[in-house]
Amino acid sequence: MKIRLLLSLLAAVFLLAGCHSGSTRISRPEQFQSQPLIFQFPAVDRFRTANGIRVFFLEDRELPLVSISAMVDGGSLVDPDGKVGLGALFAATLRSGGAGRYAPDAFDDLLEGMAANLAVATDTYATHFELSLRREDLDKGLALLDDLLRRPLLDRERLDLAKKRMAEAIRRRDDFPRELARDRFRRQVYQGHPLGREPTVASVERVSRSDLVAFHQRHFHPGNLWLAVSGDIGLEELKILLDKTFGDWPAAAFTAAAPVPPPQPPERELLLARRNLPQTTIIMGDLGIDKNAPDLFDALVLDFILGGGGFNSRLMRQIRSDRGLAYSVYSHFQVGRRLPGLFWVGCETRADATVEVIRLIHAIIEDLRENRVSESELRLAQESLINSFVFAFDDRHAVVAREARLDFYDYPADYLRTYRDRIAAVTPEGVLAAARRRLDPQRFTIVLVGDPALFDAGMETLGMPVREIPAAGGAGAK
Amino acid sequence: MVKSTRILALFLAGLALLAINVHADGATLEEKVKEYRLKNGLRLLIVERPDSPTFAAHIAIGVGAVHETSRNRGVAHLLEHMLFKGTKTVGTTDYRRERRLLKEIEKVGEALDDLKFRSPGAGPETEELRRRLTVLQEQHKEFVVKDEAARIYAENGGVGFNAYTSRDLTAYIVSLPSNKLELWAFLESDRMKNAVFREFYTEREVVMEERRRSYDSDPQGLLVENLLAAAYTVHPYRNPIIGWESDIPFLTLSKTRQFHDKYYAPVNTVITLAGDVDADRAYRMVERYFGDIPSGTPVPPVVDVEPRQRGEKRIGIRFEAEPRIMIAFHKPTLPSREDYAFDLIDMILGDGPTSRLYRSLVVEKKLATSVATSTLPASRYPNLFVVSAAPRHPHTVDEVEQAVYEELSRLAAEPVGAAELDKVRNRLRVDRLRRLKSNKSLAGMLSYFQTVAGDWRYATRYDREIAGIGAEDVRRAAAAYLHRDNRTVAVVTRGVP
Numbered sequence: 001m002k003i004r005l006l007l008s009l010l011a012a013v014f015l016l017a018g019c020h021s022g023s024t025r026i027s028r029p030e031q032f033q034s035q036p037l038i039f040q041f042p043a044v045d046r047f048r049t050a051n052g053i054r055v056f057f058l059e060d061r062e063l064p065l066v067s068i069s070a071m072v073d074g075g076s077l078v079d080p081d082g083k084v085g086l087g088a089l090f091a092a093t094l095r096s097g098g099a100g101r102y103a104p105d106a107f108d109d110l111l112e113g114m115a116a117n118l119a120v121a122t123d124t125y126a127t128h129f130e131l132s133l134r135r136e137d138l139d140k141g142l143a144l145l146d147d148l149l150r151r152p153l154l155d156r157e158r159l160d161l162a163k164k165r166m167a168e169a170i171r172r173r174d175d176f177p178r179e180l181a182r183d184r185f186r187r188q189v190y191q192g193h194p195l196g197r198e199p200t201v202a203s204v205e206r207v208s209r210s211d212l213v214a215f216h217q218r219h220f221h222p223g224n225l226w227l228a229v230s231g232d233i234g235l236e237e238l239k240i241l242l243d244k245t246f247g248d249w250p251a252a253a254f255t256a257a258a259p260v261p262p263p264q265p266p267e268r269e270l271l272l273a274r275r276n277l278p279q280t281t282i283i284m285g286d287l288g289i290d291k292n293a294p295d296l297f298d299a300l301v302l303d304f305i306l307g308g309g310g311f312n313s314r315l316m317r318q319i320r321s322d323r324g325l326a327y328s329v330y331s332h333f334q335v336g337r338r339l340p341g342l343f344w345v346g347c348e349t350r351a352d353a354t355v356e357v358i359r360l361i362h363a364i365i366e367d368l369r370e371n372r373v374s375e376s377e378l379r380l381a382q383e384s385l386i387n388s389f390v391f392a393f394d395d396r397h398a399v400v401a402r403e404a405r406l407d408f409y410d411y412p413a414d415y416l417r418t419y420r421d422r423i424a425a426v427t428p429e430g431v432l433a434a435a436r437r438r439l440d441p442q443r444f445t446i447v448l449v450g451d452p453a454l455f456d457a458g459m460e461t462l463g464m465p466v467r468e469i470p471a472a473g474g475a476g477a478k
Numbered sequence: 479m480v481k482s483t484r485i486l487a488l489f490l491a492g493l494a495l496l497a498i499n500v501h502a503d504g505a506t507l508e509e510k511v512k513e514y515r516l517k518n519g520l521r522l523l524i525v526e527r528p529d530s531p532t533f534a535a536h537i538a539i540g541v542g543a544v545h546e547t548s549r550n551r552g553v554a555h556l557l558e559h560m561l562f563k564g565t566k567t568v569g570t571t572d573y574r575r576e577r578r579l580l581k582e583i584e585k586v587g588e589a590l591d592d593l594k595f596r597s598p599g600a601g602p603e604t605e606e607l608r609r610r611l612t613v614l615q616e617q618h619k620e621f622v623v624k625d626e627a628a629r630i631y632a633e634n635g636g637v638g639f640n641a642y643t644s645r646d647l648t649a650y651i652v653s654l655p656s657n658k659l660e661l662w663a664f665l666e667s668d669r670m671k672n673a674v675f676r677e678f679y680t681e682r683e684v685v686m687e688e689r690r691r692s693y694d695s696d697p698q699g700l701l702v703e704n705l706l707a708a709a710y711t712v713h714p715y716r717n718p719i720i721g722w723e724s725d726i727p728f729l730t731l732s733k734t735r736q737f738h739d740k741y742y743a744p745v746n747t748v749i750t751l752a753g754d755v756d757a758d759r760a761y762r763m764v765e766r767y768f769g770d771i772p773s774g775t776p777v778p779p780v781v782d783v784e785p786r787q788r789g790e791k792r793i794g795i796r797f798e799a800e801p802r803i804m805i806a807f808h809k810p811t812l813p814s815r816e817d818y819a820f821d822l823i824d825m826i827l828g829d830g831p832t833s834r835l836y837r838s839l840v841v842e843k844k845l846a847t848s849v850a851t852s853t854l855p856a857s858r859y860p861n862l863f864v865v866s867a868a869p870r871h872p873h874t875v876d877e878v879e880q881a882v883y884e885e886l887s888r889l890a891a892e893p894v895g896a897a898e899l900d901k902v903r904n905r906l907r908v909d910r911l912r913r914l915k916s917n918k919s920l921a922g923m924l925s926y927f928q929t930v931a932g933d934w935r936y937a938t939r940y941d942r943e944i945a946g947i948g949a950e951d952v953r954r955a956a957a958a959y960l961h962r963d964n965r966t967v968a969v970v971t972r973g974v975p
Contacts, residue, residue: 025766026664028567029630034657037531037635062529063911096831105832112832112901115908134908161841168847168870175799177695275798276974279690310639311562311628321624324683327691348691380633387635390655394530395916 039390041417044403045235049242051251052223054407057238058230058400066138066231067397068145070129071408073256074219077124077194083206085166085199087122090212092162094127095120097155100147104155107144116141120148124195125337126408127219135232142245149220150249154212167201174273177281177449178348184271184469185283185447189342193262221252228404230397259338262287270446270459273469280354280450284361285344286443290336291411298434299333301426304381305373306364306439307331307345312380314364315345325349325357333438337409343438351454358446358462368435372428386420507914508938511924512757514764518773520744522764523924523934525752527917533753534638534917535662537650538925540748541741541777543719544645544858552685552721553737555643556729559681560738561650562627562641565672568665569626573674576621580676583614584731587679591730611679622676627665634658638918643719645856647929653918656754659763667767670742678731686727689720697799697970705968706855708793709806709862713784715855743774748928752921780859784808791966796973803875805882806854806862806966809959812931818947819955820863824851825902826894826952827865827885832901834889835865839881845873846881858930862966863959875969890957893949907941 026032045057076087095118098104111118114137119130129148133141174180183198190196229238265287289299300308307315307330319329326349334341345365349357393399406415447469452459459466507525514522543554566573590607600608631639631652639652650669654662693699703718710716721729749768751760787808810816827835828851839846849867865886869878913919928934 026660029626029661029664032661032664034634034661037655037657039531062527063914065908065911065915105837108831112830112905115901115905117912132912134911161844164844164870165840165847168868171871172800172847172868175697277690277695279687279695281695309632311625312632317624320684321677322680324680325687327684327688348687348695350687350690380629384632384635387633387655388637390530390532390635391637391653394532394653396529 037390039393042393042396042399044400046403046407047239049222049246051246051249052221052225053242053246054226054404055238055242056226056228056400056404056407057235058396059234060230060396061232064135064232066133066135066141066229066233068129068131068133068142069228069397069401069404070131070145070149071226071404072127072129072149072219073125073224073254073408074127074215075122075125077259078257079194079197081197082203083211084197084203086207086211086215087127088199089159089162089166089204089207090215091120091122091127092165093154093159093212094148094152094216096162097158098153099144100151100153102144102147103153104158107147110140110144114141118144124339138233139241142241146245146249149225152216154209154216156209159207159209159212163204163207166199166204170199170201170204173198177273177275177277178346180273181281181283181346181447181449182344184273185285185344185445186342188269188271188445188447189265189285189287190262191266193260195262195339219254221254222246222249223251224254226404226408228397228401230400261339265443265445268443268445268464270448270462270464270466271469272452272459272466273447273449275449275451277450278351278454279348280351280448280455282347282349282354282358282361282446282448283344284358284441284444284446285342286438286440286445288333288336288341288343289438290338290340291409295430295434295437296335297422298426298430299438300385301378301381301423302368302431302434302438303331303333304385305377305431306368308333309381309384312384314368315347315361318364319347319349319357319360323360325353325360351450352456354448354450354455355457355459355461362441365435365439365441368431369439372432375428378426378428378431382423382426385423389420392416506938508935511934511938512761513934514761516744516765516769518744518769518771519747520764520768520771521748521928522761523748523750523928524755524757524760525750525917525920525924526755526757527752527920528754531656531754532653532917533656533659533751533755534653534921535651535666536750536752536918536921536925537666538748538750538929539648539650539742540646540746540929541737542644542646542648542856543717544714544780544856545741545777546714546717546737550729550733550737551717551725552719553729553733554648555720556682556685556726557734557738558641558643558648558650559685560675560678560734561669561673562625563676563678563681564623564626564674565668566674567668567672568630569623569676570674571621571623573621576618576674576676579614579618579621580674583611583618584678586611586614588730588732591728595728615677615679618676627669630661630665634661645715645719646858647926649922649925651918651922653753659751659755659760663763663767667771670747670768671771673738675731675734678734682726682729685720689718689723689726692720693718694723697795697797697802700795700797701802701804701968701970702854704793704795705804705806705864705966706862708791708968709808709966710784713782713859714780715784715859715861740775741777744768744771745773745775746777748925750921750925750928752917752924784860787964787966789963793966793968795968795970796975797970798974799970799972800868800871801875801969801971802866802868803879803967803969804864804866805879806864806968807959807961807964808860809863809955811857811859811861813936813943815947815951816955816959818943819951820853820959821906821944822894822899822902822947822952823863823889823956823960824853825905826889826898827851829902829905834885835867835882838885839867839878843881844870846870846878849878849882856930875971879967886956886960890953890960893953896949899949899952903944906944910940 079086098107117132121128187196307313315329320326326347329347331345333343512524570576635655637653641650693703707716835849839849846867847870852864854862854864865882867878869875924934927936
């Protein structure tokens with residue numbers, strides 16, 4: 001309610017601001033002057049229930065809907081060797097396998113009767129739930145979520161179906177060149193670490209229902225659950241509802257084991273997946289950073305300048321806009337939450353420009369390692385990141401879900417509040433240092449999907465060992 | 479600029495429908511939309527939503543790939559790319575001096591295209607022209623301020639600065655902090671009045687790369703492209719938005735300019751602003767910046783009429799990928815009763831884990847690993863109801879296909895029960911509510927229906943219309959259209975063509 005009032009005050013401010021322009025028009029963009037944007041962080045309520053559930057809440061009365069995101073600590077990182085895929089099978093079976101008094105089909109029918117959306121997915125560190133309900137179904141919907149969290153049936157037949165579908169997904173893993181390239185890149189760079197594994201038909205086959213039950217028992221406790229709620233409901237009402245629904249869920253101790261960091265990636269190598277295609281998919285990169293890296297903000301600005309800033313980035317400008325060699329070319333620093341993420345550059349180019357484009361990417365990166373970026377290029381990156389920050393608060397559920405996520409991953413409490421200042425504090429020297437520390441083309445793994453017979457030069461001219469990746473999936477099976 | 483088809487597919491998948499109640503307090507969306515028309519014919523829709531200090535702007539030009547002919551296929555999409563290349567004021571160091579050079583580049587470029595067309599293969603004359611073009615392009619760099627509009631929007635906190643081309647329309651979108659409304663009005667009206675098509679020959683290469691990426695290297699893109707070309711014999715919905723591989727290299731600057739000058743005009747334009755804007759102020763702003771553009775002439779309707787299909791069509795495609803199948807049936811489009819019936823059919827057969835096809839093919843028979851339904855390729859003219867599926871090894875596309883037909887026959891034979899009908903109507907209504915959450919999707923939706931259905935109120939009247947469609951309407955529509963002689967089947971299987 002407070003927020004509502006504040007925003008209507010803001011609207012009034014803009015109204016006044018608008019009057020000054022009268023009937024004149026600007027004729028050049030630099031004549032444009034805007035009133036400062038007054039921006040207040042939406043006030044997210046955060047509290048813990050008696051049994052330890054962490055709750056993040058933001059009221060949003062515009063539509064008669066309620067959104068709930070839940071996170072449980074525990075993801076695919078803890079899949080045992082030999083049973084890789086367990087986390088994903090757990091999520092699929094949890095979602096489809098019924099809960100409480102409801103058999104699988106009955107559970108789905110109930111949700112569908114309310115036109116509710118429910119998705120469950122496991123990523124590296126967590127099992128995620130996304131639930132969207134009409135306001136009037138909130139009691140019923142929360143009861144179903146409670147069943148799912150505490151009393152899942154993990155139906156055997158649905159597990160069997162999930163395993164069959166995952167085996168099919170493994171067959172289809174190499175159908176799309178971009179997915180194939182990304183998958184091989186990840187496996188190569190994280191080689192020898194759980195992050196570099198992939199499910200196989202055999203590892204999926206080994207997973208049994210008792211593995212899922214054990215996963216559930218180990219991870220699903222109120223103290224290990226983060227809830228983000230937004231929508232057409234008040235704080236007091238929510239507290240009462242949560243107490244009614246989850247109040248008798250006994251607390252239990254759970255400590256996540258600290259993950260082992262990945263080793264240095266193997267010696268650089270070029271991996272080739274031979275495909276009869278007119279265009280080569282290129283992925284190249286290295287281990288990246290994690291959220292605690294001291295140069296995190298330098299790296300974020302560096303990434304914008306290199307290839308994260310769309311048309312305002314060097315990769316896009318030099319490879320697409322200047323030369324017409326690609327439709328899509330970009331870089332990405334994946335900020336690892338607990339372990340280092342990946343850094344990569346991705347691009348697709350016509351087969352007979354493959355080696356030229358790889359050399360261009362190398363040269364663009366070398367330049368960032370050798371020369372300071374100009375003040376104006378730095379300023380563009382900073383202003384874009386800072387001025388678009390307000391869009392991080394555009395969707396009220398995204399706001400509250402992000403608060404929960406930041407808490408889950410132990411971000412500093414002032415991370416969002418200081419974000420803009422920390423971007424603004426980045427210097428050309430900082431960007432240069434981050435480029436030198438984080439981007440070394442001499443270490444990069446390269447993955448190519450395409451037809452080397454059509455390339456503009458031999459791959460050996462790139463001066464790194466070349467290894468062909470055998471066809472996998474359905475092709476390998478034949 | 480972007481993926482041309484995905485966004486449209488999203489619209490059609492959800493069939494972009496709207497709720498009556500936007501606010502819990504009962505104010506209706508119909509009341510919330512403020513509608514204006516400038517003297518030059520430009521239509522402006524505004525929804526004030528002051529919750530967050532941002533707004534989304536969606537400009538729809540009612541011309542798309544369906545309005546092309548065999549002489550300029552792909553031009554709507556290439557033009558969309560060119561409209562990111564600046565204007566007489568944005569993107570140039572000195573337009574007056576630049577203009578002479580641009581003319582020369584065009585002369586050499588067109589001569590080169592002409593030669594390529596008449597005698598493919600590089601002779602000495604081609605080489606000479608190519609060399610001259612490179613020299614001129616190098617000289618031109620001095621005048622280019624690269625991607626300046628993208629830079630200005632970015633510095634001002636803009637996000638999602640993009641565009642898409644569909645068969646029915648072309649749209650230009652951006653979201654901005656709410657104190658940047660005038661900047662938006664200036665940049666977008668300047669783009670409409672003063673576009674300069676610089677760096678054309680480079681951008682044409684970018685579009686070739688886009689084609690290779692989205693169709694020639696993608697089994698799903700390839701399958702859809704071939705399906706549409708087989709399902710339609712006459713109607714231009716058969717052609718890919720991006721153009722065929724042989725079309726793009728011969729799209730010329732003059733064809734691109736002609737298409738622009740003919741159709742990019744206020745009379746064909748719908749602008750929707752949604753977010754933290756004051757409607758009266760925004761209207762005056764739009765009038766001030768867009769009001770002096772000559773109204774132009776309306777896009778003429780497409781005259782080609784697809785003849786009734788007289789029997790099953792079937793095609794196969796080879797790609798290094800696991801098999802997939804798509805089955806398409808011709809059907810009427812909006813605002814016919816049958817089209818509403820197909821919205822219900824779409825939900826009954828293909829929406830979520832309780833849908834008939836999912837339960838039958840994925841859960842019970844375990845023949846398919848996934849199955850989906852959709853409407854392709856656009857909605858201004860009669861379109862297609864499509865079932866897509868991926869078989870689960872060792873099951874075959876044939877088995878999957880037969881299982882799909884069993885469900886379609888059931889729908890044509892037995893009326894849908896009241897509970898199931900209620901379930902899907904309810905689902906349509908609530909999903910529409912969810913789509914209202916973001917300014918961007920709300921703005922896109924209103925512009926879309928104003929352009930394609932001729933009235934944005936199509937969206938707000940939707941619930942009333944759908945409530946009037948009963949079990950017998952659904953059965954009749956299924957029986958009339960979902961049969962063998964009206965279908966096109968496209969299958970991709972592993973192999974090298």
